[in-house]
Amino acid sequence: MIHPLPSPDRPLKIGTRGSPLAMAQAYETRDRLAAAFDLPHTAFDILRISTAGDRIQDKSLREVGGKGLFTREIEQALLDGEIDIAVHSMKDMPVEQPVGLTLECYLPREDVRDAFVSLSYPALADVPQGATMGTSSLRRRAQLLVRRPDLQVVEFRGNVQTRLRKLNEGVAGATFLAMAGLNRLGMADVAKAALDPEEMLPAIAQGAIGIERRHDDTATAAMLEAIHDPVTAQRLAAERAFLATLDGSCETPIAGLATLDGTTLRLRGEILRPDGSESLTDDRTAPIEDGAELGHEMAKALLGRAGQGFFDWRS
Numbered sequence: 486m487i488h489p490l491p492s493p494d495r496p497l498k499i500g501t502r503g504s505p506l507a508m509a510q511a512y513e514t515r516d517r518l519a520a521a522f523d524l525p526h527t528a529f530d531i532l533r534i535s536t537a538g539d540r541i542q543d544k545s546l547r548e549v550g551g552k553g554l555f556t557r558e559i560e561q562a563l564l565d566g567e568i569d570i571a572v573h574s575m576k577d578m579p580v581e582q583p584v585g586l587t588l589e590c591y592l593p594r595e596d597v598r599d600a601f602v603s604l605s606y607p608a609l610a611d612v613p614q615g616a617t618m619g620t621s622s623l624r625r626r627a628q629l630l631v632r633r634p635d636l637q638v639v640e641f642r643g644n645v646q647t648r649l650r651k652l653n654e655g656v657a658g659a660t661f662l663a664m665a666g667l668n669r670l671g672m673a674d675v676a677k678a679a680l681d682p683e684e685m686l687p688a689i690a691q692g693a694i695g696i697e698r699r700h701d702d703t704a705t706a707a708m709l710e711a712i713h714d715p716v717t718a719q720r721l722a723a724e725r726a727f728l729a730t731l732d733g734s735c736e737t738p739i740a741g742l743a744t745l746d747g748t749t750l751r752l753r754g755e756i757l758r759p760d761g762s763e764s765l766t767d768d769r770t771a772p773i774e775d776g777a778e779l780g781h782e783m784a785k786a787l788l789g790r791a792g793q794g795f796f797d798w799r800s
């Protein structure tokens with residue numbers, strides 16, 4: 486028995502960013518906890534926390550730089566006891582958490598694919614030579630240019646609603662968004678097509694929601710166990726180990742996806758030059774319990790193949 490369960494008098498405080506997608510993720514977390522413990526929604530409070538990444542809208546994310554742009558203020562609120570759990574898109578999470586916090590609860594993963602979103606074209610194959618695509622993602626930009634060096638890519642920031650408005654204004658002919666985000670917002674119909682991972686390998690942890698807590702908060706830890714999805718955790722262990730080993734050594738566009746077939750994990754990984762002039766990929770399997778080792782080994786192999794020169798663009 487978990488003591489004390491949250492109640493309308495002592496609600497569990499859930500912290501999240503204020504974007505519509507972040508709120509949808511917080512509601513999903515609340516609903517799963519409420520169902521697991523047969524609690525009313527009033528036993529939970531959702532607090533919106535503004536992050537540096539939300540406030541700075543006039544610069545590209547690369548210019549602002551720094552890890553944890555979308556998480557630092559939320560993690561501080563957790564450490565300060567202003568909230569009890571923080572709900573995050575795992576795609577935006579640094580590979581390490583601050584001392585005192587634990588991130589080991591994952592909800593079942595959503596669709597991992599990227600969506601092709603356009604008002605003009607039914608699919609990427611229909612986009613004419615030289616057309617302009619909008620994305621703020623270094624990964625999507627590089628992956629696009631590998632396949633379609635003829636395309637122009639312009640910076641496209643903001644939430645889903647902002648990006649759709651920009652398409653409407655003709656700033657770009659198409660953009661790319663995570664299917665997971667569109668599904669969670671009930672906006673899957675704006676996707677003209679979902680791109681197969683072979684066509685555009687997703688970002689590390691795309692489609693996964695993670696729930697962070699204070700390390701010493703054992704009552705909350707016990708509650709979170711009830712909504713944790715071990716398969717998502719096993720897949721993310723491989724993907725995040727891949728990212729962790731690469732990230733220490735380079736600032737290059739990275740993609741990766743682990744899938745589970747029985748007890749075998751399959752990891753696909755990719756690193757690219759930002760201009761799309763080169764892409765290196767790998768594809769390996771390992772027993773489910775060796776996910777972290779698989780990610781680590783793949784990263785080392787790709788770094789070895791990339792060799793001198795691959796990361797020269799940085800300076």
Ligand SMILES: NCc1[nH]cc(CCC(=O)O)c1CC(=O)O
Pocket residue numbers: 574575576577661662663665666690691692693694
């Ligand atoms: N970088 C922003 C971000 N972080 C998570 C998602 C989508 C939801 C997810 O992948 O879980 C998005 C937007 C997007 O890429 O379209």
